[in-house]
Amino acid sequence: MAKRNMIEREKKRAALVAKLGKKREALKATIADPNADFDAKQVAVTALQKMPRDSSYTRKRxxxxxxxxxxxxxxxxxxxxxxxxxxxxxxxxxxxxxxxx
Structure with a gap:
């Protein structure tokens, strides 16, 4: 059996992904948009960097x-x-x- 703290950590990550996933995807879409201006992309990059790392879907296990x-x-x-x-x-x-x- 896995340690309880590892299981709880995964639950916390899953909750963060569910909570911030849509906002994160919107920021990524702004960054990838070729029609967006440079300043908007910079703001989106900064906002994405300030979000918690565990809100990324790839951090889930x-x-x-x-x-x-x-x-x-x-x-x-x-x-x-x-x-x-x-x-x-x-x-x-x-x-x-x-x-x-």
Missing amino acids: NRCAITGRTRGVYKKFGLARHKLREAAMKGEVPGLKKASW
């Missing part, structure tokens, strides 16, 4: 919903590989069954 593990997490299920396998064996994941040939 996928974690298992049960254990908090970061590696081997399936996005579709939100579970790490070994917890997904355990849940599938118990029949807790609808539509998923173990392959056999």
Whole structure:
């Protein structure tokens, strides 16, 4: 199981992304706009730099919903590989069954 502070940190990042994501995208669009004047771009760059780093979507990390593990997490299920396998064996994941040939 992951440390509780790491899990809480990820929750905080997810909340910041949800809160500031649209504002961040608007600033990036202003910066990338070829028709925008230089001063507007500079203001947008400064505003983007003053935003918290954790509000960036790329700072988020996928974690298992049960254990908090970061590696081997399936996005579709939100579970790490070994917890997904355990849940599938118990029949807790609808539509998923173990392959056999």
